[in-house]
Amino acid sequence: MSLFRLSAEAIDLETERHAIDHPAAGAFVAFEGCVRDHNDGRRVLALDYQAYARLAEAEGARIVQAAIERYELHRAAAVHRVGSLVIGDVAVWVGVSASHRGAAFNACRWIIDQIKADVPIWKNEHYADGDSGWLHPDGSVVSGSIE
């Protein structure tokens, strides 16, 4: 299994979960980031993710590998959607397994934080009022990007 991949298809949680199986692992923590029906007080209908795939895959794999070493994980993997998503779709999945729960929680949190900070993926939200916009990391809309 790859450490990190982009997926143009819906993320199958059951399949991904098996990527982190390990007989010495007592603790499994998984994070799913899903498309919410609102952001910053505006009603969201759908969104698109765009990625610079070549760099996103390299950076994502670097982050997951770094977490495995830093937190002494048994397994870790992450998948991020690209393309068009609707409310409730899983946008990103991160799963880790460790001997103990402290490392598992900390590592899973660290990976999603790093992905959100570093991996070249961009979200374009489509609002109920007809607007859309590329988002800054803090969830606000990039000035001038409203179509």
Add this chain to the structure above:
Amino acid sequence: MSLFRLSAEAIDLETERHAIDHPAAGAFVAFEGCVRDHNDGRRVLALDYQAYARLAEAEGARIVQAAIERYELHRAAAVHRVGSLVIGDVAVWVGVSASHRGAAFNACRWIIDQIKADVPIWKNEHYADGDSGWLHPDGSVVSGSIE
């Protein structure tokens, strides 16, 4: 769905996951505690969980409800196995959904920490050397409980 339940059957992760669906939730965090093949340097073959069901269900539900209020969760649920388990079996599952990931990670961690500290469930490990023993919360064997 109940906030907390004991299960004599294998925990079905896909079914449990749907207990925490919510359209306003952007962050889902799930913890699985699984039976490891070793503890404290000894090889584990299997284990049994025993619970004082009446109090365990009340305490478990109190903990999950407290987390929902404390971390402003959309949904939260937990399931703990009782009976005989083998390596790799899911012993406990905790899932939460929140608007944002910080609350989701913190709440999921808090719930499993509270369950392990408070809920009257006991683990009896069976070792490869033929011994077995009821465990203290720190994973060491209760003195005098070796059969």
Add this chain to the structure above:
Amino acid sequence: MSVKILYFASLADRASCSEESVDTQSTTANSIYEEACLRHGFPSGIDKLRVAVNGSFVSWEFEVNDGDEIVFIPPVSGG
């Protein structure tokens, strides 16, 4: 009065039973545990245990009534 005591984990092993009905003159959870220690030789003092009556945690000074279900709770190890 008569009370029902449930035993779990290491206490059940030591008592060689999971449940017993006891006729007692004792009125507090604490004194009922002391009687149980005399019968079964439990090694732990009440500083290592908690006690529940009728499905709720209570203090060791809790006044027990006829027909109550009493459980001495060893350190838990779920999860």
Add this chain to the structure above:
Amino acid sequence: MSVKILYFASLADRASCSEESVDTQSTTANSIYEEACLRHGFPSGIDKLRVAVNGSFVSWEFEVNDGDEIVFIPPVSGG
């Protein structure tokens, strides 16, 4: 020399294209971005962006070679 520039997100919207091939005398990532700003009127300075060459993040002083793939990276918003 000739380089390929890829645009994403708000930069692609502003450039009205996702990719262009550019003949340039510039030799650093920084100066190639300055030329792109003149063509497309990008509002952001390099303090708001990162730059990648051939699939790796590099500094703005990175010396670009003929045939390189250059990407200006707006603040990311994955997850």
